[in-house]
Amino acid sequence: MSVQLLFDPLRKGLFRTLLLLTFFAATKTVDAQTQDPQKAASGFSAKLVNIESAVNEPFRFSASLHNGTATPQVYELRSELPAGWQISYRVEGSQVTSVNLAGGQTREIAIEITAPANAAARKYIIPIKAASSSLTLPLQLEAVVKGSYGASLSTPSGRLSEELTAGSHKDIELELQNTGTLPLSSLSISSQLPTGWEATFSPSQIEKLDGGKKVTIKVTLKVPDKTIAGDYSATFTLGGNNANAQAAFRIFVKTSVLSGWIGILIIVVAVAAVYVLIRKYGRR
Template identity: 70%
Template sequence: MMSKKLLPNNWRKRIVGALLLLTTISAAFPAHAQQANVQKGPSGLTAKLINIESATNEPFRFSVSLHNGTSSQQLYELKADLPVGWQASYRVEGSQVTSVNLEAGKTQEIAVEITASSAASARKYLIPFKAVSATQPLSLQLEAVVKGSYGSTISTPSGRLSEEVTSGAHKEIELEVRNTGTLPLNDLEVTAQLPSGWEASFEPSKIAKLEGGKKTIVKASLKVPDKTIAGDYGATFSLSGNNANGQASFRIFVKTSILSGWIGILVILMAVAAVYVLIRKYGRR
């Protein structure tokens, strides 16, 4: 049988010591391992979506990635070349910023929010977005497609926002719902905020669709409770729906009925007559 050759004790100790030293170094310096994960490649701006469609009164929201491919830290100033009347804002981790300080090899996500002018026409707009440092200008062309505008109002055909109603009676009020935008409005509904005890119903109760620039009439039937004290009251009619809202505040004067007035006069006359009879009967004694 062949005998196994064993390493001398001093060599075995050296090998074990070296292994222990390598394990200790790896545990003590995790940052070196992290450096290996730093992204490599040239600096640049990229976006998940460069073309977004929206209405003029809704913001365009882009998610942009900024990568610093240089060997040193860079301070990038953020800017966008916008049409007249447009606005832009930039957010990093929820905070609004105007510049980003980025370490070498790192990437930062930037939320870019662009708001179009209310007068913007429906078409595609090219918007250069830039991140500029002292050593390198980076740019990305974004596309904002304006598809139109949303807008709505609620009022009356005449514009008059005051009415008279008799206590205990019904009152019909014509409300004009208008689409002031260019895009259609869907699932519109009119509701009312009324004094306690008052009731309102609407015909139609809902508007399925109203095209841009069009208007329609909604008839509101108002019921005022009996014995409502005469005076001025406030009522608010509200319009709600997909991409629609509006309010119309009414001044409503409640008056008593003619019958109630005559009954009051009759009661007064009966009271006067009763006093007269009592005086005639007992005044001679």
């Protein structure tokens, strides 16, 4: 028997042994990665990372925090905000600053970010972190300030008082101004008046008012007959999709001249009647 024939079985056995060792090593590596408590399955993500809104409206993000480890983790929520900005976190409606997650557990977090009134119209990067004792999970959000909404309702002169006579009507001019930078749409005017009073508006609806623009609204205010003289209040309210405002008026109602003369005439007639009665029956 040759030497080669003696060594062939030995080489084949050694080859099989090396294959088995390689297979077991690969299996242990996969198992170790699967059982790693710091595996990459942990994450902090948001359904939308870029939201556009007006400066006076909050940015609302919906985030998901997942603990991919096998052990419980307490994640502290941290953020780096521009000056004047504010942020809050809510889990199941309750405001929180940290989240306790069991191994493999996921929590939904509602994030609300508010910009200051003087924030410039541009994109702001908001870095947020969920940090535990062993992991730090980053989340980067983008808040795009597109401008501001605002409105004011007054009169061209700023005077908010009027004088009317009972049974008459008067035209009042209201000045509506868009004090923001974004257009206002679907605007309407309503009133709160004493019982029996009436108000009509021209125009009664404004479809669109651009930023910084003004419009004049004529109000015809009617006071019913027999209204008692005195001070009354009338409130006019602006309503719309993105803004609202109010103008509160002080209205002084006086009686008409005719009513005054009728009153005096009644008094004179009453006095004359008393005088006649006294003259007629006073001698008996």
